[in-house]
Amino acid sequence: MVHYQPVDRTFGALADPTRRVVLERLGRGSATISELAEPSGMTLTGMKKHVRVLEEAQLVVTVKVGRTRLCHLGPRRLDDVREWVDIYRQMVNEQLDRFGELLDRTKGEPH
Amino acid sequence: MVHYQPVDRTFGALADPTRRVVLERLGRGSATISELAEPSGMTLTGMKKHVRVLEEAQLVVTVKVGRTRLCHLGPRRLDDVREWVDIYRQMVNEQLDRFGELLDRTKGEPH
DNA sequence: CTGATAGTGAACCATCAGGTTCAGTATCGC
DNA sequence: GCGATACTGAACCTGATGGTTCACTATCAG
Secondary structure, three states: OOOOOHHHHHHHHHOOHHHHHHHHHHHOOOEEHHHHHHHHOOOHHHHHHHHHHHHHOOOEEEEEEOOEEEEEEOOOOHHHHHHHHHHHHHHHHHHHHHHHHHHHHHHHOOO | OOOOOHHHHHHHHHOOHHHHHHHHHHHOOOEEHHHHHHHHOOOHHHHHHHHHHHHHOOOEEEEEEOOEEEEEEOOOOHHHHHHHHHHHHHHHHHHHHHHHHHHHHHHHOOO
16 A cells, blocks of 8 residues: 555546446436335445545545435546546556567566 | 346446556557566466456457467447447436435435 | 565455445325 | 435445565576
């Protein structure tokens, strides 16, 4: 563990397929914990945990409405991911040429 | 667990700060396991594991050269992330208006 | 050949993550 | 008020993850 960074949470939150499904569902409109849990047959408690993770990553915002909790997509943190991916992609492009050269060199060598 | 998807590995690999540091390092040029491990003081075995994760996510490619293993950035999988982020971002934009309306509505309600 | 170097794999350990059950609490509908 | 509903939190279980040590193999330099 190098050091804590918000982007950790973002990537971590996105790494779970259940949570990506939740985000996709919320992309079609707000939903309660029950509504999010129902399709997968997960318990409310389990889904609540996922929603919490998404909330901490600021990918989702929730509002308690009566006895239900309405969940919506949140606006933030995606910039972190986007920025990182862009930087990374740039690095890849810069490296690819050298990598190709290296492959060509090592190809000729005995292993 | 909904179902396995390659993008899981990608996000999972990116979720660890140590691994992102490795990717950034490789962005400045190829490196051996030792060279990757040295800055953080991690054991070679530990770093090897991280490199393996990055390899499985196809974010990194390695070549055994003599007794060293050269690691380079890999070209793939980033498209998965990029695509997902773009879709997600589009959803967010579509939702933001409705979310704003909802906030306005609930604001007036007694809690 | 020989010692030092670089990596590897197995085994182990501690912590975290995803999930459950169960026992609340708060709210809704009547 | 009262039962049903929706969520919440604590406690617990299991498997994965991040890391180590240790013994071993392969290669390099001389």
